[in-house]
Amino acid sequence: MQKKIPTKETFEFFKKHDHDVCFGDAMMEIEKHCHKKNLQFTPLRRRVFEYLLRDHKPLGAYEILDLLREDGLASTPPIAYRVLDFLMKEGFVHKIQGLNAFVACSHPGSSHSPAFMICRKCEKVAELDEKISGINLGKSIPSDFSVEETVVEMRGICTSCMALS
Amino acid sequence: MQKKIPTKETFEFFKKHDHDVCFGDAMMEIEKHCHKKNLQFTPLRRRVFEYLLRDHKPLGAYEILDLLREDGLASTPPIAYRVLDFLMKEGFVHKIQGLNAFVACSHPGSSHSPAFMICRKCEKVAELDEKISGINLGKSIPSDFSVEETVVEMRGICTSCMALS
DNA sequence: CTATTGATGTTATAATATAACATTGAGATA
DNA sequence: TATCTCAATGTTATATTATAACATCAATAG
Numbered sequence: 070m071q072k073k074i075p076t077k078e079t080f081e082f083f084k085k086h087d088h089d090v091c092f093g094d095a096m097m098e099i100e101k102h103c104h105k106k107n108l109q110f111t112p113l114r115r116r117v118f119e120y121l122l123r124d125h126k127p128l129g130a131y132e133i134l135d136l137l138r139e140d141g142l143a144s145t146p147p148i149a150y151r152v153l154d155f156l157m158k159e160g161f162v163h164k165i166q167g168l169n170a171f172v173a174c175s176h177p178g179s180s181h182s183p184a185f186m187i188c189r190k191c192e193k194v195a196e197l198d199e200k201i202s203g204i205n206l207g208k209s210i211p212s213d214f215s216v217e218e219t220v221v222e223m224r225g226i227c228t229s230c231m232a233l234s
Numbered sequence: 235m236q237k238k239i240p241t242k243e244t245f246e247f248f249k250k251h252d253h254d255v256c257f258g259d260a261m262m263e264i265e266k267h268c269h270k271k272n273l274q275f276t277p278l279r280r281r282v283f284e285y286l287l288r289d290h291k292p293l294g295a296y297e298i299l300d301l302l303r304e305d306g307l308a309s310t311p312p313i314a315y316r317v318l319d320f321l322m323k324e325g326f327v328h329k330i331q332g333l334n335a336f337v338a339c340s341h342p343g344s345s346h347s348p349a350f351m352i353c354r355k356c357e358k359v360a361e362l363d364e365k366i367s368g369i370n371l372g373k374s375i376p377s378d379f380s381v382e383e384t385v386v387e388m389r390g391i392c393t394s395c396m397a398l399s
Numbered sequence: 400c401t402a403t404t405g406a407t408g409t410t411a412t413a414a415t416a417t418a419a420c421a422t423t424g425a426g427a428t429a
Numbered sequence: 430t431a432t433c434t435c436a437a438t439g440t441t442a443t444a445t446t447a448t449a450a451c452a453t454c455a456a457t458a459g
Contacts, residue, residue, distance in 0.1 A: 083378050111437070130415070143439055150416065151438080166331035167385055169415060169446095186379045195379065213248050213393040214351045214360065220332055220387040228378040276406070295446070308408060315447065316407080334415095334446060 083188065083195055083227035092122050098177045099161050108159065116140065117152045118173065121162060125193045127170035165194060167222045172196070184221035190230035248353065248360055248392035257287050263342045264326050273324065281305065282317045283338065286327060290358045292335035330359060332387045337361070349386035355395035 099118060103110040120128060120136050128136075130149045138144040153171050156162035161174050163183055175196040176183070184197040264283060268275040285293060285301050293301075295314045303309040318336050321327035326339050328348055340361040341348070349362040 109437075113438075145440065146416065147418090147440085148438075155437095166387075186381070188379070189382070214353070214388070214390055215392075215396065216351070216388045216390040217354070218389040220385065220389075222331075222385040223379070223381045224383040224385075225379055225381040227380075231380065274406075278407075310409060311447065312409085312449090313407070320406095 083186075083193065083229055088124070095122050095161070095173060095177065099159070102159060102161075102177070106159075113142065113148070114152050114155060116142065117149070118156060118161065121156075121171060121173040125172065125175075125195065127165045127168055127172040127187075127192070127194050129168075129170045133171070163196070165222060166220055167224065168192075182219045182221070184223070186223045186225065186227070188227040188230055189224055190226055190233075193227065195227075248351075248358065248394055253289070260287050260326070260338060260342065264324070267324060267326070267342070271324075278307065278313070279317050279320060281307065282314070283321060283326065286321075286336060286338040290337065290340075290360065292330045292333055292337040292352075292357070292359050294333075294335045298336070328361070330387060331385055332389065333357075347384045347386070349388070351388045351390065351392070353392040353395055354389055355391055355398075358392065360392075 096115075096118075100110055102108075116137070117133055120133055130146065130153065133149045133153070134144040134146065137148065142148075153162060153164075157164065157171075161177050162171050163174055163185070164171050165185060165187065167187065172185075172194050174183070176198050186195045186197065188194070261280075261283075265275055267273075281302070282298055285298055295311065295318060298314045298318070299309040299311065302313065307313075318327060318329075322329065322336075326342050327336050328339055328350070329336050330350060330352065332352065337350075337359050339348070341363050351360045351362065353359070
């Protein structure tokens, strides 16, 4: 059992937030999830998830491999892709299609069609869930198509980076 | 000058539509556009655009290169990517991020944040404009991010393919 | 005519991702 | 204990997607 942690608002990621809480929260969630589903949250999986949680910047598979190599771990492509597949399948990591990169999920558990805001300057990413974004694609589409999965990505610039220019 | 062609509804692409009209319409548009902007709609660019217009299936860059090779034309990667860049820049082709593939735009001219419905079975793609989709991301996002570009893709199954199962 | 420019052509390589198979280690079971 | 099984990890090779850098060519502006 862990202490209750205040809900964070996703779109605050571009501002300051308590990242230690954020990090610990996510770790706790994935541990709980894996325990419940009898899945192995192995050192390798933990390590990769840590890289992704460090800040809200997406990492490419080969960046992850570089980090693994620095840490003296195995670092051939399948290693990274397999771990990422696992983390994505369990809903703790998303792929950012527009960047060929991977980012830790900010709302694990909440059933989602995530939407991402990607800052083109700092490259950080914020994830919006449907309630915040007001986006719900499934409901807005024509009747001759049945949606199974959605990708929503917005490129732009975040307030912090805007302030710097 | 050309005869006025009836507006097509984008989401009818998964059903039957008059593809000759559709094709001719698009060709006319791009010719007009290039003439107006004093851009060269060269044989190579025309050929690639034709491949993309043939049906509403997205083509990968290397598929386009195969078609060029079959047609006895130059077919090294930069050829395809350059033409695709041109067609995308002018708004007549979009990239489908989830497929690493390219598709002819269905609403050239209409200022858009396109949304795509991609059938996982027949692999055809329909493009929705904001009015039809009811999607308008720019308006729904938090105030600490300024959207410059959006990617919206829906994977699923179209009526035609649904009917076959 | 020659200089510039945009388009195309060519060679090489970078970046991203997967297939196929080998090894290991931690339970389950005989 | 022995060994079976299975998921995870490790390894080798290769497929797929994309770009960098530079060469050529043809139209046209000066």
